[in-house]
Each structure stands twice: as structure tokens, then as C-alpha cells.
Amino acid sequence: MFEAEQDHLDRVYGRLDRMRRNTQSRLSSALRNTGGTPQARSERESYERLYTDDLTKFDSAEHNLYFGRLDLEDDEVRRIGRIGILDDDEQDSTLLLDWRAPMSRPFYLATPASPEDVRTRSHVRTRNRKITAVNEERLDVAELTEADSTGHGDVVNESALITALNAARTGQMTDIVETIQREQDEIIRSTHRGVLVVQGGPGTGKTAVALHRAAYLLYTYRETLARSGVLIVGPNATFLNYIGQVLPSLGESGVLLSTVGDMYPGVRAQLTDSSAAATLKGSLDIVEVLGRAVRDRQELPQSPIHLKFDGYQLTISSKLIQRARGRARSSRRPHNHARSIFLRSAFDSLAQQHADRIGSSLLDGSQLLSNKDIADIRDEMKADPEIVAALAHFWPQLSPQVVLSDLLTSPDRIASATPNWSEADRAAVLRAERNQFSAADAPLLDELAEIIGVDDAGDEERERAQWRQKLSDAQDALDILTGSAPQDLEDELDPEILMAYDLIDAEQLAARQTNRVALTTAERAYSDRTWTFGHVIVDEAQELSAMAWRMIMRRIPNRWMTVIGDTAQTGDPAGTTSWDAVLTPYVAKRWRKFELTVNYRTPREIMEVAAPILEQIDPTMSAPTSIRSSGRPPSFEQTSNDGLAAAALRLADEDLDGITAIIAPDALVEQIRELGAGADETPELSILTVAQCKGLEFDRTVVIEPAQIVAQSQRGWGDLYVALTRATQQLAIVHSAELPAPLRVRAQTV
Ligand SMILES: Nc1ncnc2c1ncn2[C@@H]1O[C@H](COP(=O)(O)OP(=O)(O)OP(=O)(O)O)[C@@H](O)[C@H]1O
16 A cells, blocks of 8 residues: 555656646746737736746645545545646546545545445655555444544544644644545535635634635636635734635635725725724714715805906805705715716806806896807806816815825814714724724725715826835835845856846836736736625634625625634624624525534643633633643743733743744733843744734743733623633743633632
8 A cells, every 4th residue: 555655646746747847838938928919918927827826836735745545435546635636648547636626525524424435544644755654544344433532523534633733833824635624624615605604613723614615616616716706804914924825726816815904905004993993983883974074075165256257257155056066965976976966067057157147138137148158158167277176175076095084183074074972982083194094994995985986086096006006016026136136146247147127127017017917816806996706705704893894795796705703702892793793784694604613723621711711701602622632731820910021931931842922911012022022023932912813823822911801802801712712732821910700710720
């Protein structure tokens, strides 16, 4: 078996190398092929992208490419790998089945109780293209295997799973294609075309499932999804970075990873809101406030405005503007789109005013000018910059950024838009920074874009912003190129050898990118607010505010979504504790819920300490069952208030393998960082707030002052639950204040 598998592995890698060489040579000839018509250029760029994506896929699949073998009752052998590989022999025989192919599925589902025609399942381990072990599992002899060791569904590939779970963490998430479990597989491959909610406690693999589902959907519905793309929404940039490298098949082209704060094109969230401000901005009541803020820009003149036209006086009265405004408002069109109605009505009135003045019969006051004459007057007025400017003031062309920035930085504008708010609420949203935004502002910008109407002027502004960004990216790219020039050759560098940065400047480089007709789906989607995706996956979905849901739902009118989260871990004050509440407005009861029940991360000893916190959050929920135990109960250390930081750093400094996080109340994080003086700049140690550690995991964690974590926010218990469940091996708790009651009991027993 061992030798046969090594032979097969050699064939697999031999074929992979040939595929790599072929693709590389195709890429080189595509790159050599310069010039041509714009269409030829665009085709060349599509090929470039295709080949580069393929190369990335081959490179990322290299490690543990072949990992599973099924021997079926009828002697068929199936070999399963990270990507599918066909041989280049005459029959195009299958060397490896892609893990997502339907024929691979029994690898994840077959159990002795339900063997699905599988006689044996083997887990193949390799290192540097050599087989190191083949673990064979007989499925036709039930008593040989110990099924259902957790009481929560059958555990498949158990020894491989335990090895994967015990491995030290690297700070980057890894894929789980070798050990996907049955309850996870059902979600990953679900064919449900509506909203699918995945509720699961900490460490149940929700994020892993989200990413593998994206990969599975792209594989299975390639045609549809390659064109429309898949959007994955995550809680913050650190988290997106953590998950970003998981699957090669999630390469840049088909999937857009974004936070809510970065979803409005051209704007990046830079500011942080107080929890009061985030709550107010996250609530649906803000829609009305934004509507008022826009209506407040449709002003009336305080006193009549007098202008000269054709030697006569022209008066813009409040009544005239009010009539034009009434017409425009009653059209129910977005503000910028209704502007033409406003202007048409105002010019009509002004033309009539002028005609009455110059064309009325002295005898009976009747109008001597024809309709055509009056229309000519109107056209002349439209070309008069003074009149145009005067009218534009009362129905200006608006952009979401300007309206929101003006609103949030002006006490008067806030007061006018929020007649029912308290002074404290108004003060909470008021800020000094202009033209900078927070994550909670992105949905508001998106809402304003709907109220205002995206117009050409807005597009131009966006394009300019994107251009500036591209220019700066291109400059960065060139700086990197310059910096990575072969330094050792610098002195003797042949001046005749041209380097990329000699040939092109940032502007040209950016222009080349902008002129690209062949933008990837993800790139196009990112720069287009009105892009609608084929599928949307929301991770840590419990954190999303009602306004964020509104924005996301605009991106997915077909409502084919995977919503993943844990309502017990909600930290954001604007987040939700009920899936029903957030989804009913969009899909009524038409959503399906799956639950994940096994905790793959947190060992039993730690979960015993964390579970009573869950009871505090929601007594009807049950904590997931840990699949393994570490043999190390959490430690508790009480110290003085001043000694917290030092104690945490001492515990974190213990000489142990792997990565550690100190998780502290917001107010203490800076103090610990200062005392640690750069300690957290090493990859082995992070010093984080609870919000920052959401979704992440570490070998060891030191949680500081639980009582303060609970007290610092309305969702303090959820925060503590998150903090306590980040460790894969060891948890230490340091406190000066008394521990919260549910922890006190545990502290005494451990
Ligand atoms: N089937 C599996 N095989 C191997 N490892 C797994 C499996 N399922 C989950 N894991 C591992 O368990 C850990 C927790 O997974 P993940 O981060 O996806 O959980 P989560 O439910 O999103 O957690 P949280 O809600 O606490 O953020 C990860 O290291 C993941 O790789």
C-alpha cells in the first residue's frame, strides 16, 4: 500500500510540475505579446490573469496535495486532493479528485454505521512529496472503530482530526479539507438557494465552514458565480487577514473579502465610534434622520432674491422655490434625480414672471407673448450662470459623503434632523473630523446614496478618489520594486539593463491598471456600489447592525446567503441576539437554520470555565461540546490593580511553544502595551481588546480583569465569553477585582 501510494504521489506531482511548466510558458508568451488593439490587449490581460491564478492555485495546493483515499466495496479506488488533477495520458485518467467533487463526499460522510459503499478510508500523510504515513480505517467492521466519541454526530477521520487540532497555531487560519466533519459538510454543500443561517458556539468551525462553502459554491456553480462573485463580510481587517490565505480557490478573482466599514466604494473606515454613537447609527430610526438631513438641504430663501435679466428685475421668492420644491419632492425620486424637476418648475415660473413683466397687454393684461416666446426666455435663463447658481443653492447637487460629514460635524444640522432625540444622543454622534468616517457610517453613506441618487457627478468624484488611490498603490509598488532591486549588484549594475522602474512611472502604471477592460469580478464589484453578488457570506453576523443588514441586502437581491454567527458572542451594542429579528424583514420565515455543536478549538477544561458565562447570557443555549481535553485546567491569579499588566506579561512570557494573546479590557490595553514595550510586535504575542480578538485563536491566552470586561459594555457577558474561548491549549486569568460570580465558582473548583 505504502509503495503503491508513493508511486501514485510521484505521478501526481509529476503531472503538477508539467501543468505548472505549461502554464508558465503560456504566461510568458502572453506577457511577450505586447501592443495590439484594445480588444487584443484586454484578451491578453484576461489570459495573464487566468494563468497567474492557475499558478497560484498550483503553488498553494503543493503542500499535502493528496490526502485521502477511498476503497469502495466494488474495488473502485478514489484518491482525493486539494485540487482535481487529470493525467495527460490517452484516457485523461483521474489522478486526484477535487475534495469538492460529489465523488469525494463519502470521504467526509462515511461512518461504520453508514459506510456508503466504502470499505476503507485512508488518510494519507505526506511531507516534501514523500508519503510519511497511511492511516487506514475499516468501515465495514463496525466494532473496530469507536464511533460517536463526543455524542454529537460521528467523528470522521478521528486521528487526523485530533492531530490537526493539537497542532500549534501560526496566526493564519488553515484549511480543513482533510478533516471536514459531517455536520460541517452538510452546510458546506447545502443546495439551499435562500438564506442559510449557521448558528454555533465558539470554535465550532463556523469560519472554516464559511470559507469552505465559498470554495465549494465557486466550484459547483462556477458559471454563475464567476460572473457575479461571492462577497464574504467579516468583522475587521485583522480577521480578514487571518482568513485571507485559507483556500487557493478563493483567489482574488471570484471572492471579495470586506468589512462593513469598507463596503462603501471610495471610503475606508478610519474613525471609531463610541458605543452610544454606534447604537444610534445602527438603528433603523436613522433612515428617517438621513431623509431629514437631505430635505434640510432643500432650503427656502429667507428673503426674496433679486436678479437682473435682460435689463429687468427678476425675483426668486420663497413661494416660487416652495412650489418647485413641492413638485420635485412629490416626484418621489432621489434628490439628485429630482433636481431637474425642481429646476424645470423654477425656470418655468421665472420665465412666466419675466413674460408677465414684458409681454402683458397694457389694455387688458393678457399675455401677448406666444408659448414659443416664453420657452425661448426659459432657455435663455437656463444659460444664465447667475440665475442657475441662485437656484442651485436651493436644490444643490449632493454627495453622500458631503451630506453625512456636514450633518455629523454641525450641532445645528443634527438638531434639525433629529427632532425626537435627546441632547445626549445628539452629542454622542457629533464629531470634529470632517470627511472621515467610521465603520458604522458606511451603511449610512449607502443609505444616503439611495436617498440622494447616485449620479454622474458622484461617479466622477468616486473615480477621482479611486484614481488617487491607484496612483498611490502604483507608487508603493514601484517603491517596492526599487527597494527589491538586487542590492548586492548595485555598484556594478549595468546601466544598460533596464529595470521596471526605469521604464514606467506611477502614473503610467496606474493608467495601465485603470484602462484594464478585464477587471476581475472582485475588482469590479469593489468599486461599484450597485454591484449585486451571486452569493453573500456573512461571518460573525451577530455583530451587524440593522443598518448594516440593509446595506448588505442591497448587494444580494436574490437573497442567496450564508449567515454565520453565534448570538451568544454578540459584542457590538448595535448587533443582534436574534436571527429572527434581523432576517424576518427581508425574507419573512423563509430561512433555514443549521447548528454546529462540536467545539474543535477550546479544550474541555477551558469550556468548563466558560460555559457558566453562557448561562448568564442565555440560559436556553447550550455550550458546544469540546472534542478534546488538554489536561491543563485554567489558572487563576489575583494581584493588585497595579500589578495586572506585569502579571499578564510574566504569564505570557513563559517559555512555551506557539502563539499567545493577552486579552484585556479596553482601558488597560495601552498600559500593557507600554509596559511590554514592543513585546506584542513579535508574532508570538498579541495584546488585544475583546473586539480585536473576535474570531481569532491562539495556543494560549491570558485574560485580564474579567469583571471589567463585563462592565465595560452593554454586551459585557458576550465579550467575556469570547475572550475565554480563544485558546486552543491553555488559559490564564489575572484579576485584581473580585471575579464575576459564574467564574468565582469555577475558580474555587479548579
Ligand atoms: N473539521 C475540522 N478539522 C480540523 N480543524 C477544524 C475543523 N473544524 C474546525 N476546526 C478548527 O477549529 C478552530 C475553530 O474554528 P473556527 O475559527 O472556524 O470556529 P468558529 O466557530 O468560527 O469560532 P468563533 O465563533 O469562536 O470565532 C480552527 O482552528 C479550525 O481550523
